[in-house]
Amino acid sequence: MTKFSDLNLDPRVLTAIEDAGYETPTPIQEGAIPPALTGQDVLGIAQTGTGKTASFTLPMITLLSKGRARARMPRSLVLAPTRELAAQVAENFDVYAKHTKLTKALLIGGVSFGEQDKLIDRGVDVLIATPGRLLDHFERGKLLLTGVQIMVVDEADRMLDMGFIPDIERIFQLTPFTRQTLFFSATMPSEIERLTNTFLSNPARVEVARQASTSETITQGVVSFKPTRKDRAFSEKSAMLRAMITREGDGLRNAIIFCNRKLDVDAVAKSLKKNGLNAEPIHGDLDQSHRTRTLDGFRDGSIAFLIASDVAARGLDIPNVSHVFNFDVPNHAEDYVHRIGRTGRAGRTGVALMLATPSDDKQVAAIEEMIGQPVPKIDAPEVPKARSRTRSRTADEDAVPAADAAPAESAATETASDSPKEETPKPRSRSRSRKPAAAPAVEADAPAAPSAEPEVAAPEPERPQAERSQDEAPKPSRGRSQRKSSSRRGGSNDKSGDDVVGMGDHVPEFITRSFLARSPS
Structure with a gap:
């Protein structure tokens, strides 16, 4: 059985692996680490949870153990589709590089540009980033990618799903042609395969499980x-x-x-x-x-x-x-x-x-x-x-028929109240509750002709004929809600406080009033 000590890793990396409690590499690690250490491009295809992160982190630390980073020019670049995955790669780097002097910077959204700029200005060996934030720093003139020796694309198929492929292609073009590329994905859609054919040079293909298979555990x-x-x-x-x-x-x-x-x-x-x-x-x-x-x-x-x-x-x-x-x-x-x-x-x-x-x-x-x-x-x-x-659902179910019945009941009540033949008892009961019972000033039957000796009343200012005819024309009957609001407002024609129930049962007061005839001048 292969052990990590058989993979020609840096002794300081082996010590860190031992401290982490790992002894034997996973199949993807065993297949990807040896060609990566020789500087060859690697295309790794493996189901999730098989240890792909260590497959590129361990050889990267070994290869970068010699050399020194320059300001704003990282020596290696790791691209991840999400902030969480980028942060996880950074944590793995801290675990495996703790016995080395290599530095890193994490460029993800939701974090201040200023703090990230300070790290880049000091120079970093490993730059771990999401594509969007990386391009933001580049366009602000805070980052140069011409010094990248190793470039890693992690979870490439997820990059495709999230629409990052145009950004990935642009980033590839910003890095040196002589870079080493490590490309990892769980599946290989046609678009990802096109990308690997374009930017990878004779890669070592490491496929440890059938594409899109699930773990047997x-x-x-x-x-x-x-x-x-x-x-x-x-x-x-x-x-x-x-x-x-x-x-x-x-x-x-x-x-x-x-x-x-x-x-x-x-x-x-x-x-x-x-x-x-x-x-x-x-x-x-x-x-x-x-x-x-x-x-x-x-x-x-x-x-x-x-x-x-x-x-x-x-x-x-x-x-x-x-x-x-x-x-x-x-x-x-x-x-x-x-x-x-x-x-x-x-x-x-x-x-x-x-x-x-x-x-x-x-x-x-x-x-x-x-x-x-x-x-x-x-x-x-x-x-x-x-x-x-259960009670809530029962109440809801009971409420539906009640709501359906309400409009029908309202319509029936309004029809009865607007009937010219007889008055419903409800308006009378409401009027009795609002004021003492009193005989109406005018009977419900048709009014008699004005008396011979009319009551003297102050003359009203003369109005135009069109306006008088409009006021004296019979008004259409109103619904219950309109009569109620009119009663609340206390209109001038509702002196008694009774609800107006319609022209068939009530004669407006202005019709019964007497007016002095103006003598011709």
């Missing part, structure tokens, strides 16, 4: 789930997830739960915390300090459930993850391999479970076709029915 399963109603799909799915967590029992120490959308990441985390589970979300919209604290808490055990988008699906080496749950079936089959690869790492066993609805059948079929085996179907756990949730 991971127990997989899928639970078929059909929501009762579309508007309850998320709540019922969340309850099913909690039931699956409960069923795993003591075997579940911690877990990463993957969702397709950032909005669902927050919602699932809130649901789990509401039900007493120690869960925190992590996705690209959170600031870097928050994401770092969350990952640190998950690593040290203070957080049991990490609810994540695909930002955490690639390359994160979080040891001792016992379970991975796919709350959503991934949209791309390749993401399934990366997601479940967060468990069962470094020879450990793990469990990967997935929730699938009937609408996910095509995605599940694509996953099974890619990994070359069916995902075992397991029985859905029994979901306990909480009382409070």
